[in-house]
Amino acid sequence: MLRRLLVSFALMIGLVGGLWSAGAQTIIDVTEGTIKPYPIAIPDFNAEPGTEEVARQISEVVRADLVSTGLFATGDPAAFIQKDLSIGLQPRFADWRIIRQDGLVVGQVGRTPDGLLSVAFRIWDINGGEVYRIPVENRQTGRTELAAGQSFTIAPDSWRRLAHKVADTIYTRLTGEDGYLDTRIVYVAETGPKTARIKRLAIMDADGANQRFLTEGRNQVLTPRFSTSDQEITYMSFEGGRPRVYLFNIQNGRQEVLGNFPGMTFAPRFSPDGRSVIMSQAQNGNTDLFLMDLRNRQTRRLTDHPAIDTSPSMSPDGSQLVFTSDRGGSPQLYIMNTDGSPLSCPSGGRDTACRITFGRGNYSTPVWSPRGDLVAFTKQTRGKFHIGVIGTDGEGERLLSEAYLDEGPAWSPNGRVITFFREARPGSGPKLWSVDLTGRNLRQIVTSTDASDPAWSPLLD
Amino acid sequence: MKTIIKCATAAVVLGLGACASDPVVEEVAAPVTQVEQVAAPVQRAEPVQQVRQGPVGPLAGSLADFQANVGERVFFDLNQWRLDDSDRAVLQRQAAWLQSYPSVRILVAGNCDERGTREYNLALGERRASIVRDYLVGLGVDPSRVDTVSYGKERPIDGGSTDAAWAKNRNGFTQIVSGARNS
Numbered sequence: 001m002l003r004r005l006l007v008s009f010a011l012m013i014g015l016v017g018g019l020w021s022a023g024a025q026t027i028i029d030v031t032e033g034t035i036k037p038y039p040i041a042i043p044d045f046n047a048e049p050g051t052e053e054v055a056r057q058i059s060e061v062v063r064a065d066l067v068s069t070g071l072f073a074t075g076d077p078a079a080f081i082q083k084d085l086s087i088g089l090q091p092r093f094a095d096w097r098i099i100r101q102d103g104l105v106v107g108q109v110g111r112t113p114d115g116l117l118s119v120a121f122r123i124w125d126i127n128g129g130e131v132y133r134i135p136v137e138n139r140q141t142g143r144t145e146l147a148a149g150q151s152f153t154i155a156p157d158s159w160r161r162l163a164h165k166v167a168d169t170i171y172t173r174l175t176g177e178d179g180y181l182d183t184r185i186v187y188v189a190e191t192g193p194k195t196a197r198i199k200r201l202a203i204m205d206a207d208g209a210n211q212r213f214l215t216e217g218r219n220q221v222l223t224p225r226f227s228t229s230d231q232e233i234t235y236m237s238f239e240g241g242r243p244r245v246y247l248f249n250i251q252n253g254r255q256e257v258l259g260n261f262p263g264m265t266f267a268p269r270f271s272p273d274g275r276s277v278i279m280s281q282a283q284n285g286n287t288d289l290f291l292m293d294l295r296n297r298q299t300r301r302l303t304d305h306p307a308i309d310t311s312p313s314m315s316p317d318g319s320q321l322v323f324t325s326d327r328g329g330s331p332q333l334y335i336m337n338t339d340g341s342p343l344s345c346p347s348g349g350r351d352t353a354c355r356i357t358f359g360r361g362n363y364s365t366p367v368w369s370p371r372g373d374l375v376a377f378t379k380q381t382r383g384k385f386h387i388g389v390i391g392t393d394g395e396g397e398r399l400l401s402e403a404y405l406d407e408g409p410a411w412s413p414n415g416r417v418i419t420f421f422r423e424a425r426p427g428s429g430p431k432l433w434s435v436d437l438t439g440r441n442l443r444q445i446v447t448s449t450d451a452s453d454p455a456w457s458p459l460l461d
Numbered sequence: 462m463k464t465i466i467k468c469a470t471a472a473v474v475l476g477l478g479a480c481a482s483d484p485v486v487e488e489v490a491a492p493v494t495q496v497e498q499v500a501a502p503v504q505r506a507e508p509v510q511q512v513r514q515g516p517v518g519p520l521a522g523s524l525a526d527f528q529a530n531v532g533e534r535v536f537f538d539l540n541q542w543r544l545d546d547s548d549r550a551v552l553q554r555q556a557a558w559l560q561s562y563p564s565v566r567i568l569v570a571g572n573c574d575e576r577g578t579r580e581y582n583l584a585l586g587e588r589r590a591s592i593v594r595d596y597l598v599g600l601g602v603d604p605s606r607v608d609t610v611s612y613g614k615e616r617p618i619d620g621g622s623t624d625a626a627w628a629k630n631r632n633g634f635t636q637i638v639s640g641a642r643n644s
Contacts, residue, residue, distance in 0.1 A: 194620035220615055222579060236583075241568075242610045243583060264587060264611065267580040280584060282611065285591030287584035308584040324581055330540075331581050364578040378578050404622075407578050426622030453579070 035440070037073035038102055038174060040066065043080055045107030045119065046087065054156070055109035058119060058163040062105070065167035065181045065207060069417075070441030072174075075101050087120055087149065096126045103132075105170060112153055119162045120151035123170055132173050160209055161460065168459070178414040181206060184457040185419060186224045186233050187432060189213060190450040194427075199452075201235060203250065206412075206456070208445045214248065223267060223408075223453050224248075228274035230457040234258065236266045245279050247294075259292055259299060267310045271318055272370075278302065278321065280310040289323060291338075302340065303353070313368045313375075314338065315392075322366040322375050322392070328355060331362040333377060335392060346393040356394035365408055368392075369415045374437065376409035376418050387420050389437060400439040405430070410455045419445070421452040522562045522642040531558045535593060537631040540577075542589045544596060548633075552593065555635055556600035563603075564640035569593045571611045572618075572634060574627035579613060586611030593633040608638070 042063050047055035066072040081095040087108040096104050107121035123132040133146035152165045161182055168179025189202040189211075201214040201221050215221055215237075222243075224235035233248045243264040248255045259265065263283030270277055271291075278291045289302035289309045303309040307327035314321055318338060325334050336353040337343050345354030357363040361381025368375055372392075379386040379399065385406040388399040405423035412419070412434075419434045429450040435442045445454075519525030527533065532555070535548035544552070559565055571586030571593070590609035598604045619626035 194617055197615070199615075222615070238612075238615075264583075266583045280580070282584055282587040285588045285595070287587060308581065308588065310584045311578075311580045324578075326581075331578075362577075364581045380577070405575070427620075 035071060037071060039073050039075060039100060040103035040105065040170070040174075041075040041080060041096060041099075041101040042066070042105045042107075043077060043085060045109050045121070046085070048108070048110035051109045051111060051117070054117065054159050055107075058109060058159055058166070059107065061160055061163035061207070062107075062167045062170070065164060066170060068207065068443065069171060069181075070436055071171075075099060087122060091124055091126075093124075093126050093129050096124075101126055103170075103174065105166075107166065111156075115156070116153040117156045117159055117162060118151060118153040119166060120149055121166055121169075122149040123173060134169060134173055160205060160207075164205070164207075177416055179459060180412040180414045180417060180456070182460045183413060184226075184230065184460070185432070185445070185454050186214075186226060186457070187421075187447070187454040188221060188224065188452045189447065190430065190452060191217075201233075201248070202447075202449075202451070204445075204447070206445075208447065211448055214250065214253075223455075225269045225410075225455045226457045227270045228272065228458055230460055233455075234268040234270060234277050234279075236268065245277065247277075259297065261290075261299075265290075267312065269313055271314050272316050273318060278312040278314060280312070289321070302338070303336070309334075311365050313366055315368050316370055316372045320392075322356075322368055324364040324366060325353070327353075331364045333357045333363045333366045333375065333390070346395070356390065356392065357397070358394070359397055367409050367411060369411055369437075370413060371415035374415075376411060376437075378407045378409065378420075387418060387435065389418075398439065400435050400437070401433070401442060404428075406433075408453050412456050413458045417441075419454040419456060421454060520642055522565075524637050524641045527555075527558060527637060527641065531555055533636070534632040534634050536628060537589055537633070539574075539627075539631070540585075541631075542585065542592050544592060549596070552596050553600065556597050556602050559597070559602050559606065562640065562642075563606075566606045566608070566638045566640055568608045568610060568636045568638050569597075570616075570634040570636060571609070572616060572630055572632050573614045574630045575614050575617065575622065576627060577614060579615075583611050583613035586613045589631075589633050593635065 044059040045055045063074040067074055079099050082092050085091060085106045087106050091104055104124040104126055105121055107119055109119050112118050125132055131148045134150050135144045136147040136150055138145050150169050152162050154162050164182035167181045172179050183206040184203055185206050186203045189200045190197055192198045198217040199220045200217040201224055203214055204211040219237050219239040222236045224233045226233055231251045235246055236243050237246050243266045245258045245265040245268040246255050247258055258277060261281050263281060265279050265281045268277050268279040276291050276293050280287050281290050286306055287308045287310050288304060289312050291300045291302055305327055307325050309323055309325045311324040312321050320335055321338055322333055322335050324331050333356050334353040335356055342350045342352050344350050361379050363377050363379050365378045366375045374389045375392055376389050379388050384402050386399040387401045387406045387409045388397060390397040403422045403424050404426055407421055409418045409420045417434050417436055421430045422433050423430045430452040432445040432447055432451045432454050519529050532551040535551050569590045571590030573582040573586050590611055594607045594609050597607060617630040619629045
């Protein structure tokens with residue numbers, strides 16, 4: 001059955017070449033303005049014998065993923081008229097128009113001869129009365145072609161990832177944005193009283209499933225960040241009594257101290273190319289920024305200023321950094337060239353670092369968007385904390401959230417969503433949240449313990 | 462008599478400087494009047510004197526002595542790292558005590574309240590710890606005896622979320638690492 005499916009998919013591939021991006025049928029406008037969620041029906045996928053339960057579960061996760069983006073509304077299955085859907089057949093569009101669905105996903109779950117779980121699906125444009133063609137890589141030619149459907153296979157115990165892949169494909173096809181649903185989030189799991197807090201590294205799927213601890217909690221750990229590969233993280237630990245930056249390989253559990261700095265090191269992040277770690281080093285009351293090349297372990301000083309310089313984040317092309325400094329008297333955001341050369345400041349003049357925040361309050365933990373145009377930050381003002389975004393030129397500051405404590409934004413790999421941690425009320429304990437960069441779709445990512453310092457993985461392979 | 466011993470123990474363990482001496486004296490004083498009948502009042506009173514000057518106070522040079530008679534923490538104003546007069550008084554006592562017990566090594570930890578972001582607070586705590594260390598070194602403490610660390614906002618001593626709790630949590634903590642006498 002599956003082989004037949006694959007063959008039919010090969011036949012369905014349209015040879016439109018590179019035209020697919022130009023002829024985009026993109027329907028969902030994800031820029032500013034109110035968004036009416038796109039109504040898309042996702043009935044439970046058809047199942048080959050023996051996969052009925054997992055087919056139902058996969059369908060459920062696809063629906064939950066799409067709803068979680070805030071851009072889709074999946075219709076009520078009780079209202080669906082057509083029950084005899086098949087992936088190889090055109091649906092009866094009138095049956096879906098009458099219940100006001102704009103899109104329809106028809107899927108099929110099965111097993112490959114070598115025991116893998118497979119899912120194949122098509123997305124239908126109900127109003128246009130045609131299938132949404134999906135760019136798919138032709139395995140024989142290596143070229144991307146437009147196909148009438150898409151299929152994925154995976155080991156059966158990773159069935160949730162199949163669902164995330166399907167959801168990402170739908171999301172990408174209908175919004176024009178890269179996906180972010182098949183990702184993980186690394187964070188700090190917190191237990192115990194505030195005065196004797198236990199903090200462990202933990203990791204989970206971006207939808208909150210599969211939570212597990214990576215460290216035992218003997219030493220407090222803080223601020224993990226993913227590498228551009230999803231297998232390596234950098235973080236800070238109090239192991240050995242003082243804060244130092246570590247590398248941790250998720251696959252084999254190996255961890256190592258990064259560098260042999262005097263004093264303490266903290267606030268680590270990878271450069272976007274994954275080749276370096278940038279971090280703060282503090283000694284004798286002064287905190288500056290350093291870069292370590294991971295290949296030869298050479299370090300380079302990035303800032304040399306008597307004020308505190310911390311929380312560095314690199315631009316996607318690696319040419320610039322945004323960081324927190326209190327050189328102006330209070331914590332504010334500054335931008336500098338990675339090579340240390342002076343730059344023209346948006347507020348006038350040339351300097352080795354330009355301040356970009358001038359609003360009332362303290363700004364810290366800047367994170368450069370993967371798209372390059374925005375910086376997310378934590379702002380503290382009038383007794384409240386906010387997550388916000390601002391242009392790299394200091395223009396267009398927008399606050400996205402407000403609470404007793406909102407801290408530590410991190411971008412989804414497509415730059416659409418920000419995750420952060422929130423203590424809603426004094427003493428209520430930190431929890432993980434996410435919000436769209438427009439400030440909509442604020443939602444909690446439920447964790448089994450208190451949680452802080454979330455960081456997003458790149459899109460998984 | 463039992464009351465006195467209990468109190469002395471508590472003083473050592475908890476580092477409480479002032480033991481409740483008034484009730485103790487009263488309790489012990491009562492039998493003393495009885496003893497007067499056998500005309501040996503002065504000698505009978507001696508145990509009271511011994512207890513108050515000897516075992517009641519922490520052993521000089523011990524952690525308890527440092528905690529009770531010197532002070533382990535200085536407290537900072539909001540977003541500040543400067544030392545005020547009362548902080549300097551504590552550190553002057555610490556320096557003098559450290560000069561008296563030259564084998565003692567210390568770790569100065571800088572702490573912050575929860576009303577700041579994690580990484581900036583790690584840096585701010587390091588700055589606070591260094592200010593304390595520099596002041597002690599300026600008073601003659603050998604720098605090789607003083608380590609510093611910052612715990613940022615990660616180790617509050619008061620779990621509350623009030624101005625008073627935050628004020629306690631913004632501190633420089635001088636921890637004796639080694640070399641103190643066993644009390």
